Amino acid sequence: MKVSSFLYFAGFGMETILFRRKKPILGTVIVTDKCNLQCRHCSVNNITAVVHPFHQIQEEMRQLYDMGVRILFFCGGETFLWKDGDRGLRDLVIEAKRMGFLIVNVVTNGTFPLDLPEADLILLSLDGDRERHNAIRGDTYDTIMDNIEKATADNICFYMAVNRINQDAIRHVCLTAKRMSNVRAVSFNFHTPYPDTRDLALSREEKAACCETIAQMMGEGAPVFNLKSAFPYLIDNSFPTPCHQCVVIENGKVSICGRCIEVPGLCEQCGYFFVAEYTLLFRGNIKIMLEMLKTYLKYI
Ligand SMILES: C[S@@+](CC[C@H](N)C(=O)[O-])C[C@H]1O[C@@H](n2cnc3c(N)ncnc32)[C@H](O)[C@@H]1O
Numbered sequence: 001m002k003v004s005s006f007l008y009f010a011g012f013g014m015e016t017i018l019f020r021r022k023k024p025i026l027g028t029v030i031v032t033d034k035c036n037l038q039c040r041h042c043s044v045n046n047i048t049a050v051v052h053p054f055h056q057i058q059e060e061m062r063q064l065y066d067m068g069v070r071i072l073f074f075c076g077g078e079t080f081l082w083k084d085g086d087r088g089l090r091d092l093v094i095e096a097k098r099m100g101f102l103i104v105n106v107v108t109n110g111t112f113p114l115d116l117p118e119a120d121l122i123l124l125s126l127d128g129d130r131e132r133h134n135a136i137r138g139d140t141y142d143t144i145m146d147n148i149e150k151a152t153a154d155n156i157c158f159y160m161a162v163n164r165i166n167q168d169a170i171r172h173v174c175l176t177a178k179r180m181s182n183v184r185a186v187s188f189n190f191h192t193p194y195p196d197t198r199d200l201a202l203s204r205e206e207k208a209a210c211c212e213t214i215a216q217m218m219g220e221g222a223p224v225f226n227l228k229s230a231f232p233y234l235i236d237n238s239f240p241t242p243c244h245q246c247v248v249i250e251n252g253k254v255s256i257c258g259r260c261i262e263v264p265g266l267c268e269q270c271g272y273f274f275v276a277e278y279t280l281l282f283r284g285n286i287k288i289m290l291e292m293l294k295t296y297l298k299y300i
Pocket residue numbers: 035041042043044075076077078079107108109123124125159160161189190191192193194197271
């Protein structure tokens with residue numbers, strides 16, 4: 001990370017903590033909800049299947065920038081399906097950098113060729129070993145591994161949503177991240193139980209066991225892009241929600257924290273690690289602050 005970006009984030013953090021500000025810093029643009037997969041745990045694919053045009057997304061980026069957002073995520077649906085004429089996802093990343101976003105990340109299912117060196121991080125969803133991943137995501141594991149091997153940059157970070165199907169595969173994903181030269185780290189979330197996927201939710205005891213495994217892997221040198229200090233809060237779902245420093249925009253509609261804010265009762269069962277990490281950080285939790293500093297400087 002550039003020194004100037006680091007100073008910007010440090011200033012934002014101090015202001016937010018001292019004056020209890022609710023201004024956002026992290027924003028997500030949903031470029032389309034169209035997807036080539038229908039994963040077992042996912043409730044947000046192919047609801048409209050509309051691919052939003054470049055000028056709309058450009059306007060949404062500008063809106064987020066004007067709100068103060070400097071860390072931008074492109075998400076979907078499947079982001080690599082996005083196109084508008086000759087323009088593809090890479091043009092969106094380049095445009096975001098041109099506008100002045102300091103960090104630009106993309107979330108993908110990894111089934112398309114990974115030629116995106118301009119992105120700071122490509123968060124690539126890997127949900128276990130071949131058997132468990134394919135049980136959730138269809139027969140995609142081998143294609144994804146092939147795409148990672150052939151990727152044109154080493155900016156990949158695995159993104160694993162841990163649920164009842166793949167909770168025993170955490171170790172395997174950590175070791176795969178450690179082994180693959182194009183992969184920088186792995187970042188975890190717990191399954192967030194939308195009404196149609198409640199059967200995949202982990203119990204408190206299962207979450208505790210997962211966190212123990214992740215902490216053990218961190219101790220063994222696995223590159224984990226999460227904060228151990230947030231684990232007790234994630235296990236008990238005792239972190240504050242929603243995250244006021246995060247916003248999502250989809251087809252012109254802005255939501256605080258996530259699109260999921262509209263699902264009654266879901267925030268109390270939120271499994272997203274970034275929500276715990278960011279809300280605790282901006283409440284001034286010193287342990288989180290120090291660990292975040294160490295972790296972010298290592299992986300971005
Ligand atoms: C909705 S997908 C969109 C991007 C891309 N299609 C992909 O799969 O990475 C973004 C991330 O959300 C995760 N996800 C989907 N439903 C979830 C849920 N109910 N709880 C936690 N994570 C979830 C996916 O596993 C994926 O890592």
